[in-house]
Amino acid sequence: xTVPLPTTPAGPCVLTLATCHNRRACTLAALGDLHAQQLxxxxxxxxxxxxxxxxxxxxxxxxxxxxDVTVIxxxxxxxxxxxxxxxxxxxxxxxxxxxxxxxxxxxRFEPDALACLLAAAPGPDVPAVVVGSFREMEGTATTxxxxxxSSRWHPFKFxxxxxxxxxxxxxxxxxxNGALIARAALERVGFLSEYFVHSNADFEYGLKLRKAxxxxxxxxxxxxRCAMNPASGIRPQDAPTLRAALxxxxxxxxxxxxxxxxxxxxxxxxxxPLFWVVPYVTIWLYxxxxxxxxxxxT
Numbered sequence: 001x002t003v004p005l006p007t008t009p010a011g012p013c014v015l016t017l018a019t020c021h022n023r024r025a026c027t028l029a030a031l032g033d034l035h036a037q038q039l040x041x042x043x044x045x046x047x048x049x050x051x052x053x054x055x056x057x058x059x060x061x062x063x064x065x066x067x068d069v070t071v072i073x074x075x076x077x078x079x080x081x082x083x084x085x086x087x088x089x090x091x092x093x094x095x096x097x098x099x100x101x102x103x104x105x106x107x108r109f110e111p112d113a114l115a116c117l118l119a120a121a122p123g124p125d126v127p128a129v130v131v132g133s134f135r136e137m138e139g140t141a142t143t144x145x146x147x148x149x150s151s152r153w154h155p156f157k158f159x160x161x162x163x164x165x166x167x168x169x170x171x172x173x174x175x176x177n178g179a180l181i182a183r184a185a186l187e188r189v190g191f192l193s194e195y196f197v198h199s200n201a202d203f204e205y206g207l208k209l210r211k212a213x214x215x216x217x218x219x220x221x222x223x224x225r226c227a228m229n230p231a232s233g234i235r236p237q238d239a240p241t242l243r244a245a246l247x248x249x250x251x252x253x254x255x256x257x258x259x260x261x262x263x264x265x266x267x268x269x270x271x272x273p274l275f276w277v278v279p280y281v282t283i284w285l286y287x288x289x290x291x292x293x294x295x296x297x298t
Contacts, residue, residue, distance in 0.1 A: 011042025012118055014180075015097040019050040019074070019083025020105045024058040031066050033109040033224070040115055046070075046095065049105075050087040052078045079252060081192050081201035088191045098124035100186065102202075103178045106226060107134060113223035117180040120168045120219045127185040127214035129206070131171065132178035132223035133164050143228045146171030146218040147206075155268045155275065158203070162218045169218040173206030177226050188212050195262045198253040207267045245283055 016034055020027045027049070034047065047069040051059035053076020062071055072090050074083055084102065092100060099121065101114065110116075117130045133145030142161050149172055151157030162171045179202070189212050192201040206216045250256060255263075264276035 011040055011044065012098045012124065013044045013096065014046075014099045014101050014114065014118075015092055015095050016045065016047045016101040016103065017049070017084065017087050017092050018103050018105050019052055019078065019080060019087060020054065020058055021052045021074075021076070021083075022054045022056045022058065023105055024054070024056045024061050027058050027105040028061060028065055030103065030105045030107060030109070031062065031069060033111075034103075034114070035066060036111060037109070037114045038112045040118055043118070045114075046097070048072060048087055048091050050074050050078070050083040052076055052083045052086075079198035081196035081198055084201070085192050085194070093191075098183055100181045100183075101179070102176045102181065104176070104226065107177050107224050108137075108226070109178065109224040110222070113178065114180075116219050116221060116223055117178075120217060121180055121182060122215075122217075124183040126182055127188045127209065127212070128182050128217055129174065129185055129209060129214070130168075130180040130217045130219055131162075131174040132180075132219050133162070133221075134177050134224050134226040135222050137225050137227045142222070144175040144177040144226055146174045146216060147203075148172050155272070156264075164218060164221045166220050168220055171206070171216045171218050172210060173203050174216055176202035176205070178223055185209055185214050188214060193262075195259050197256055197259060200255065200259070200263065204263055204267065211267070242284070249279060249283055 018030070031047065031049070037045070039045065047066070049062060049069055050072045051062070052074030059071050059073065062069055070091055072087050074086055078086055099118070101117070113132060117132055120130045122128055131146040134143050135141065136143050142163055146162040147158035148160045148162055149157060150159040158173055162169055189208050193204055193208070196204065210216060261276060264272040268275050
């Protein structure tokens with residue numbers, strides 16, 4: 001895959017891409033922030049968004065408020081990873097740009113967010129992604145950004161968020177709540193892997209890019225605010241029944257069986273079968289663990 005060079009050499013050419021579903025107010029607010037960016041001199045920006053079957057009028061509202069935004073229709077069953085790939089296949093890969101800015105529409109962006117990311121980027125011909133960090137909506141805690149490994153032995157323990165410190169730092173993988181992907185990175189490893197349905201596609205993108213010799217970089221300061229998804233802290237073992245735990249384990253928005261298998265096989269090292277199978281074995285022990293807790297009903 002080759003992304004054509006931009007036709008205007010005055011400054012960087014950036015294409016933004018997100019996918020949305022029934023969050024009209026959030027989508028319009030995020031697009032409003034992007035249209036109000038303090039851009040570097042000569043920079044060119046174009047915007048595209050996938051409206052995945054919204055029934056709240058999101059697509060029409062975007063067209064009315066921002067006629068310059070390309071709205072790409074989905075069938076309502078794409079989820080996040082599928083929606084982003086749909087936008088890439090139907091539109092983005094056919095455009096000329098230096099950088100692809102991918103983001104979630106539930107984030108709010110600082111006026112200089114994109115300028116910050118561009119300043120941290122080593123150039124469109126360097127296979128790198130620059131990750132923007134986000135604070136909670138009210139407060140200072142970092143909710144999303146780049147990640148570093150938090151376990152020496154488990155290949156998928158990346159619990160440590162890299163805190164911005166005023167410098168451009170190296171990381172190992174990322175959340176794509178706001179990230180600037182260089183043209184060279186897309187040429188080297190493509191876009192999000194085909195086997196992902198919803199979550200973890202951004203996480204895997206960082207892994208495959210670094211495996212191919214690319215870089216995951218952290219912008220020197222926070223670029224916006226985004227509330228932590230309340231579902232991210234809920235685990236199958238927290239479910240009240242075994243049936244509910246099994247449903248959560250195989251939920252399309254979490255780690256479907258085939259998706260988890262391919263992820264662990266590709267990036268889990270030689271012990272990947274052991275790491276992969278653990279939740280499918282231990283989930284049957286959850287009811288016994290709950291009954292063994294002090295005060296639990298028998």
